[in-house]
Amino acid sequence: MTVLRGLLALAASVFGPTTVMAQDWRPEYSMYGTIGIIEMPSALSAQDADLSSQISAFEDQTRVSITFQILPRLSGTFRYSIIPEYKGVDTGTLYDRSFDFQYQLRNESEWLPAVAVGLRDFMGTGVLTSEYVVGTKTIGTNLRATAGIGWGRMGSYNGFTNPLGAIASAMETRPPRSSIFGKGGVPAYDLYFRGDAAVFGGVEWQINPSLTFAAEYSSDAYDREVANGTFDHRSPLNFGLKYHPNENYELGIYALYGSEIGVTATSVLNPNRRPAVGGYDTAPMPVVVRPEDLRAARTWDRSVLSDETIQTALVEALGQDGIVIQGIELTDTSIRLRYENTQYRSEAQAVGRISRVLTYALPPSVETFIFEPTRLGVPTSTTTIKRSDLESLENQVGSAEAIYARADVSEATVGDDADLVSTQTSSFKWGIMPYGELTLFDSRNPATVEVGIEAAMRYEIRPNIVVAGSVRKSVYDNRIDNPSISASTIEPVRRYAPYYADQGDGGIDYLTFAWYGRPASELFSRVSFGYLEPMFGGISTELLWRPVDSDLAFGVELNYTAQRDFDQGLGFQDYNVITGHLSAYWAMQNDFHLQVDAGRYLAGDWGATVSVDREFQNGWRIGAYATFTDVPFEDFGEGSFDKGIRLTIPMDWATGMPSTQLVDTRLSSLTRDGGARLDVDGRLYDAIRSGDISDFGDSWGRFWR
Amino acid sequence: MKNPLIFVAFSALVACGPLVEGNTASKVSAAVKSRFTQPDAEAIPTYTFADLAASETPVILAAVPSLEVADVFQRIGSNGNQETWISSIGMTITLDGGIIVATRGFGEDIYAADTRGLLAALRRGTGTYSRRIEQLDSSDDVIRMEFSCELETVGQDHVTILDRSFGATKLQETCRSEDVAFANYYWVNGSRDVVQSQQWLGKSVGHATTQQF
Numbered sequence: 055m056t057v058l059r060g061l062l063a064l065a066a067s068v069f070g071p072t073t074v075m076a077q078d079w080r081p082e083y084s085m086y087g088t089i090g091i092i093e094m095p096s097a098l099s100a101q102d103a104d105l106s107s108q109i110s111a112f113e114d115q116t117r118v119s120i121t122f123q124i125l126p127r128l129s130g131t132f133r134y135s136i137i138p139e140y141k142g143v144d145t146g147t148l149y150d151r152s153f154d155f156q157y158q159l160r161n162e163s164e165w166l167p168a169v170a171v172g173l174r175d176f177m178g179t180g181v182l183t184s185e186y187v188v189g190t191k192t193i194g195t196n197l198r199a200t201a202g203i204g205w206g207r208m209g210s211y212n213g214f215t216n217p218l219g220a221i222a223s224a225m226e227t228r229p230p231r232s233s234i235f236g237k238g239g240v241p242a243y244d245l246y247f248r249g250d251a252a253v254f255g256g257v258e259w260q261i262n263p264s265l266t267f268a269a270e271y272s273s274d275a276y277d278r279e280v281a282n283g284t285f286d287h288r289s290p291l292n293f294g295l296k297y298h299p300n301e302n303y304e305l306g307i308y309a310l311y312g313s314e315i316g317v318t319a320t321s322v323l324n325p326n327r328r329p330a331v332g333g334y335d336t337a338p339m340p341v342v343v344r345p346e347d348l349r350a351a352r353t354w355d356r357s358v359l360s361d362e363t364i365q366t367a368l369v370e371a372l373g374q375d376g377i378v379i380q381g382i383e384l385t386d387t388s389i390r391l392r393y394e395n396t397q398y399r400s401e402a403q404a405v406g407r408i409s410r411v412l413t414y415a416l417p418p419s420v421e422t423f424i425f426e427p428t429r430l431g432v433p434t435s436t437t438t439i440k441r442s443d444l445e446s447l448e449n450q451v452g453s454a455e456a457i458y459a460r461a462d463v464s465e466a467t468v469g470d471d472a473d474l475v476s477t478q479t480s481s482f483k484w485g486i487m488p489y490g491e492l493t494l495f496d497s498r499n500p501a502t503v504e505v506g507i508e509a510a511m512r513y514e515i516r517p518n519i520v521v522a523g524s525v526r527k528s529v530y531d532n533r534i535d536n537p538s539i540s541a542s543t544i545e546p547v548r549r550y551a552p553y554y555a556d557q558g559d560g561g562i563d564y565l566t567f568a569w570y571g572r573p574a575s576e577l578f579s580r581v582s583f584g585y586l587e588p589m590f591g592g593i594s595t596e597l598l599w600r601p602v603d604s605d606l607a608f609g610v611e612l613n614y615t616a617q618r619d620f621d622q623g624l625g626f627q628d629y630n631v632i633t634g635h636l637s638a639y640w641a642m643q644n645d646f647h648l649q650v651d652a653g654r655y656l657a658g659d660w661g662a663t664v665s666v667d668r669e670f671q672n673g674w675r676i677g678a679y680a681t682f683t684d685v686p687f688e689d690f691g692e693g694s695f696d697k698g699i700r701l702t703i704p705m706d707w708a709t710g711m712p713s714t715q716l717v718d719t720r721l722s723s724l725t726r727d728g729g730a731r732l733d734v735d736g737r738l739y740d741a742i743r744s745g746d747i748s749d750f751g752d753s754w755g756r757f758w759r
Numbered sequence: 760m761k762n763p764l765i766f767v768a769f770s771a772l773v774a775c776g777p778l779v780e781g782n783t784a785s786k787v788s789a790a791v792k793s794r795f796t797q798p799d800a801e802a803i804p805t806y807t808f809a810d811l812a813a814s815e816t817p818v819i820l821a822a823v824p825s826l827e828v829a830d831v832f833q834r835i836g837s838n839g840n841q842e843t844w845i846s847s848i849g850m851t852i853t854l855d856g857g858i859i860v861a862t863r864g865f866g867e868d869i870y871a872a873d874t875r876g877l878l879a880a881l882r883r884g885t886g887t888y889s890r891r892i893e894q895l896d897s898s899d900d901v902i903r904m905e906f907s908c909e910l911e912t913v914g915q916d917h918v919t920i921l922d923r924s925f926g927a928t929k930l931q932e933t934c935r936s937e938d939v940a941f942a943n944y945y946w947v948n949g950s951r952d953v954v955q956s957q958q959w960l961g962k963s964v965g966h967a968t969t970q971q972f
Contacts, residue, residue, distance in 0.1 A: 340836030
């Protein structure tokens with residue numbers, strides 16, 4: 055090995071460094087998890103799609119904030135604040151959720167500042183509510199100055215009569231918080247920009263590329279906290295140091311209001327900044343190029359190489375790459391493969407990898423490769439690749455666009471299975487594994503944890519006919535003992551969750567029979583039967599219309615279910631309900647996705663759920679949803695209506711290793727009854743869509759990986 | 760407010776059964792294990808130039824310092840003038856006339872690259888030309904970087920490959936795009952074949968070194 059070490063040394067010794075242009079001074083974070091100075095905002099925007107998480111703390115408050123740069127100029131923040139002694143010394147702790155938006159009206163130019171308008175805590179219970187307009191200007195290369203005007207909390211120190219009173223005198227009076235917010239969760243637009251206003255401002259000075267000094271004049275007087283004796287406001291001036299060694303982290307320490315020390319830790323992820331760049335997938339087979347004189351061959355000698363030999367070899371070779379072959383049709387000049395890709399998030403990458411294995415395994419006369427990837431055991435599309443294109447395009451600049459242009463992607467065949475030699479027999483799988491559930495940011499407990507052991511089984515009678523079940527036994531949880539449920543006029547469905555958690559330990563989590571089908575071209579179907587989810591069992595049916603190259607899809611779902619016993623055994627309670635939805639899905643060209651589900655929910659309430667997600671080609675999704683039903687806001691309980699934010703991070707993005715797994719995180723109130731949907735596994739749209747390959751944007755860049 | 764946690768490390772330790780196989784947790788644990796069980800340096804044979812030059816399957820030596828990779832790469836395929844070489848742990852380098860046109864398995868890889876202008880300049884010993892290098896970015900998009908390049912002969916130099924030293928001509932290539940610049944070096948023998956090189960792969964991976972027989 056000494057020799058190779060010598061090679062390494064040689065390699066290390068000679069090189070000229072790569073020169074890369076210097077980075078700009080990135081905007082930095084405030085103690086509210088948004089872009090800003092210390093407690094006050096600035097008018098700058100984070101990099102598009104930055105997703106930051108921050109913990110900030112001083113004696114009076116701890117805030118956990120998640121901010122997403124939704125669009126280059128628009129950011130949204132979810133915040134969970136822990137406020138001890140909320141109502142005065144020695145009173146209890148308040149756990150409060152809040153949301154912010156900031157919109158940048160204009161970018162900074164040579165002479166004029168960037169200007170932004172923002173709403174802080176605009177629909178929570180109003181504890182932190184402020185509105186502001188702010189401008190920020192960079193002076194030279196390492197100084198930024200910010201000035202703004204604020205209302206609400208940010209209009210409380212040295213406030214003056216609202217200048218907007220010139221437009222309407224009603225603007226001069228801010229209604230009391232209690233009269234507006236009620237149960238919270240509804241935008242308090244009667245409040246915005248009303249009452250006294252105050253000015254704030256500050257400077258940020260970049261000492262060196264990783265260290266910034268900040269000073270600000272805060273217009274938040276902490277009136278409520280000072281009045282109840284929990285806060286000492288001695289000065290409006292705050293000072294801080296922020297350390298940001300790279301674009302992924304920021305640490306800050308602050309002197310606040312002449313009386314407090316505060317700290318922040320911020321972590322920034324960006325879907326467009328994958329740690330492993332293109333991924334650490336092991337190298338694919340190179341294309342095996344046929345000698346010129348053999349390309350015109352019409353057939354091959356099957357006494358030397360039988361079809362069975364080829365099929366067996368393919369099943370084995372592709373199996374090692376996580377491709378489960380379900381059927382093969384081999385002719386003199388073509389091969390049709392139906393398979394499930396269990397390894398690669400990008401279906402185009404699976405096609406690329408299989409293609410190259412085929413150039414290895416097939417006689418020269420086989421020129422046409424036809425791919426039928428399946429999801430839920432059902433083929434989702436048909437892609438045809440010419441072997442000669444693989445030979446001529448490999449490693450050429452422009453090869454990704456070229457192979458996509460020459461590939462033919464069309465609707466999967468329906469019922470054309472006669473010539474397909476089935477290579478997959480029924481399969482039974484089982485597993486015993488730990489599970490963990492973390493319920494975050496509840497209004498009574500910041501983090502509820504449950505961990506335990508799960509025993510699961512999955513029997514695929516055929517790839518599209520599946521019996522699956524799971525039993526869970528909790529080992530540890532920190533839930534509140536002896537749960538009680540609050541009274542309400544709504545049928546208790548999700549409100550019973552604590553009873554299921556308490557009495558259902560060791561019970562059946564789910565036990566279902568599911569049959570997925572493709573009744574006609576562009577149509578997919580599902581029938582699920584059994585104990586569909588921890589709280590409901592019955593039958594669930596679904597039909598989805600989704601052409602292979604369409605941005606639009608429509609679905610219909612109809613369920614008849616009954617409430618399960620709390621012990622999660624085989625029994626049911628008296629409550630049963632017919633639920634169902636009509637769904638419309640629209641994958642917009644600008645990478646946003648809109649979904650509307652209208653219909654009847656578990657408590658028998660009628661309404662609709664609207665979901666908007668920003669989607670990234672590499673599988674990231676960040677979005678929000680809200681459900682409005684005929685349950686009145688005051689009956690719904692805290693939050694007024696069901697809403698939440700959700701985040702999907704593909705495992706291969708995080709680890710760099712190929713995987714089809716996705717990590718889903720959702721922040722929502724699951725324990726409410728209004729707008730509760732059946733939680734059935736195997737809904738068609740997301741599953742079918744994850745196999746998309748018709749668009750170049752469906753990760754065709756991964757074809758040659 | 761629910762968040763199913765993936766207990767990667769925990770699962771890797773206690774999970775069992777076919778349903779668990781092939782999930783990311785088990786792959787991560789396998790990868791971690793393999794990282795800590797690298798082959799014993801003593802057990803790796805020390806090759807001589809003659810050994811490798813006479814190898815039944817043609818081989819090259821290649822190293823990527825930033826990844827601490829240095830290995831004997833075996834030829835596993837060819838397409839026209841392109842030859843693909845694979846390391847013992849499954850990374851590949853594809854060369855066309857000694858120039859890297861593709862790599863796989865390095866994370867930040869060369870997806871594809873042009874060679875025509877550079878090959879002609881290498882034959883002449885000098886030249887200016889444009890080059891395109893493609894990479895796959897974090898969003899699964901193929902990014903095409905366009906470089907203006909210049910090749911010039913540095914002079915005679917000594918090349919040492921394993922236990923053998925010989926004279927070769929050293930050439931330097933400098934390339935510049937809007938936001939990146941790099942320098943590559945090539946050592947060619949009397950028949951203008953590249954026998955040693957250091958070539959740029961990307962901003963974070965840096966350079967690779969190759970030695971041919």
